[in-house]
Amino acid sequence: MLADKYSAVRQQIRLACENAARSPDSVALLAVSKTRSADEVRELSHCGQRAFGENYLQEALDKIDALSGLDLEWHFIGPIQSNKTRPIAEHFDWVHSVDRLKIASRLSEQRPVQLPPLNICLQVNISDEASKSGCTPDELPALADAVARLPNLRLRGLMAIPKPEDNPQRQRAVFAQVRQLLEQLQHTQPALDTLSMGMSADTEAAILEGSTMVRVGTALFGPRNPPSTR
Numbered sequence: 001m002l003a004d005k006y007s008a009v010r011q012q013i014r015l016a017c018e019n020a021a022r023s024p025d026s027v028a029l030l031a032v033s034k035t036r037s038a039d040e041v042r043e044l045s046h047c048g049q050r051a052f053g054e055n056y057l058q059e060a061l062d063k064i065d066a067l068s069g070l071d072l073e074w075h076f077i078g079p080i081q082s083n084k085t086r087p088i089a090e091h092f093d094w095v096h097s098v099d100r101l102k103i104a105s106r107l108s109e110q111r112p113v114q115l116p117p118l119n120i121c122l123q124v125n126i127s128d129e130a131s132k133s134g135c136t137p138d139e140l141p142a143l144a145d146a147v148a149r150l151p152n153l154r155l156r157g158l159m160a161i162p163k164p165e166d167n168p169q170r171q172r173a174v175f176a177q178v179r180q181l182l183e184q185l186q187h188t189q190p191a192l193d194t195l196s197m198g199m200s201a202d203t204e205a206a207i208l209e210g211s212t213m214v215r216v217g218t219a220l221f222g223p224r225n226p227p228s229t230r
């Protein structure tokens, strides 16, 4: 079951890359495993998947602990409270949801010295005015400059969660704006290489607009049950 869905998602990514005239290995798949059991994560890892994304800290820490024998890469993609940064700095490889300097500074301070720098994407609030998450496009240049100076972080790029939209052209238009924001930052920070955008419903539009990492949950694992632990 999971193996079939996994090949279907991989195939969808390959086809979208072909349509975009991009190399199939230019887009990474982040499997979003929030609300999913450690056993489901293990099963998907046996299909070859290594990178997993989690939104709820306690649930994530339990899974990371249960699966510590596997060589997995953990990405935190949910909203971050400033009093919860330490376990994120200690247990994750990437954080996609940084939207203010206070959070970034704490993650840098709390990153254990024996670990490589924590990979960071800045979350930008591109179309969803109702959402409180993400910095505004105006705030982005100053935030990116400041975060890039923090010693134990490695700023990689941007993450966006556009508001749901059925029309593929309109999906693309919003993703194109995110790509342009990254291109502007790359003038002063050429090492930025990551556009974390595209979920189950808009994977292809995101890839056509330059996504380098799609975050896919439902298309891999099926519809979610409500989270039991946060």
Ligand SMILES: *Cc1c(COP(=O)(O)O)cnc(C)c1O
Residues within 6 Å of the ligand: 032, 034, 055, 077, 078, 161, 199, 200, 201, 215, 216, 217, 218, 219
């Ligand atoms: C849940 C979630 C996803 C995955 O969404 P699906 O529609 O299930 O693919 C991706 N990104 C973030 C930030 C999420 O919270």
